[in-house]
Amino acid sequence: EASDEELTARILAAKETLGDSLVVLGHHYQRDEVVRFADYIGDSFQLANAALTREQAKYIVFCGVHFMAETADVLSTDEQKVILPNLAAGCSMADMADESSVEECWEQLMDLYADESDADGLASVIPVTYMNCSAALKAFVGKHGGIVCTSSNAATVLEWAFERGRRVLFFPDQHLGRNTAKAMGVPLEQMPMWNPRKPLGGNEATTLLDAKVILWHGFCSVHKRFTVSQIERARKEHPGVRILAHPECPMPVVDAADEAGSTDYIQKAVANAPAGSVFGIATEINMVNRLAAQHPEHTIFCLDPVICPCSTMYRIHPGYLAWVLEALVDGVVLNQITVPAGIAADAKVALERMLAARP
Ligand code: 13P
Numbered sequence: 001e002a003s004d005e006e007l008t009a010r011i012l013a014a015k016e017t018l019g020d021s022l023v024v025l026g027h028h029y030q031r032d033e034v035v036r037f038a039d040y041i042g043d044s045f046q047l048a049n050a051a052l053t054r055e056q057a058k059y060i061v062f063c064g065v066h067f068m069a070e071t072a073d074v075l076s077t078d079e080q081k082v083i084l085p086n087l088a089a090g091c092s093m094a095d096m097a098d099e100s101s102v103e104e105c106w107e108q109l110m111d112l113y114a115d116e117s118d119a120d121g122l123a124s125v126i127p128v129t130y131m132n133c134s135a136a137l138k139a140f141v142g143k144h145g146g147i148v149c150t151s152s153n154a155a156t157v158l159e160w161a162f163e164r165g166r167r168v169l170f171f172p173d174q175h176l177g178r179n180t181a182k183a184m185g186v187p188l189e190q191m192p193m194w195n196p197r198k199p200l201g202g203n204e205a206t207t208l209l210d211a212k213v214i215l216w217h218g219f220c221s222v223h224k225r226f227t228v229s230q231i232e233r234a235r236k237e238h239p240g241v242r243i244l245a246h247p248e249c250p251m252p253v254v255d256a257a258d259e260a261g262s263t264d265y266i267q268k269a270v271a272n273a274p275a276g277s278v279f280g281i282a283t284e285i286n287m288v289n290r291l292a293a294q295h296p297e298h299t300i301f302c303l304d305p306v307i308c309p310c311s312t313m314y315r316i317h318p319g320y321l322a323w324v325l326e327a328l329v330d331g332v333v334l335n336q337i338t339v340p341a342g343i344a345a346d347a348k349v350a351l352e353r354m355l356a357a358r359p
């Protein structure tokens, strides 16, 4: 097996040869040994934009997970090729919403709302998907008048949706949906969770008629680990600690935190704080450890003492990066992510609505 130094030398040599024909994008959750080769590091919204603006690059090597690479393919030009160094880098949350279950839910909701008056000019329901889903679901949303959001623009996107519909069907992440809608003043009783096993009669139907946001049952297994008691312990042990949580954390955790925001929000909050600040952070461990190393002027720790890596983000190893880059030097494109044209066209509609909905 190649040593770290060897891999570093090989990756740098391949990058040098490929020059401007290559851009390497890295999500904040990537491990240090990978993220140091990224030309651009960001949260999922910023990386989608980076894919859009790097037109000169023939190859976009995406150090992140599958749905991010699909998004880059949808937003990039036809000539550009998007490469995911390890095809096994998926996202368990994205897998929690599949097209047929969402379509079935949609049909049932359409039946339920069929008799509603449309005198107010609003649709009965607008589908909103978190970026963390397959391109097929983004296409579904695009086809049905809906929109994509990320953790950095979820409130803006929900506002967009409420201007057009009486309700929102939000998937796959129940926590981002609930946390965002709650902060916008939507009462919890108007945020039922879609339950495919319950027949749509009686109480269930009444709840769905009164709903403002219908939540899907998805969640992130990394962020689900954070608890309120971790926050209480941190506050006891570090008086004055600032607790930052990613909005994929459960609602009680976000409520107990001082602030919630995307991976980039967390980066900036730390970077802009006065020296000597203390941060307890509820998000992925690779990012928290890197922040701690980059900011020795602060005290920074992850709220989960047991460690919580995103195991799929971690699947992008420098060995895979070296492998795909050296193949490109030889003119061979490995691990290309291609979204079929029909799906890409509809997914692009939903993504472009998000890009245009910026406040
Ligand atoms: P961000 O958009 O905050 O980068 O989040 C992406 C993600 O997958 C968090 O788990």
Ligand code: SF4
Binding pocket: 065, 090, 091, 092, 093, 094, 132, 220, 221, 222, 223, 248, 284, 310, 311, 312, 313
């Ligand atoms: Fe998916 Fe969670 Fe990993 Fe983000 S941290 S990529 S939501 S599994």
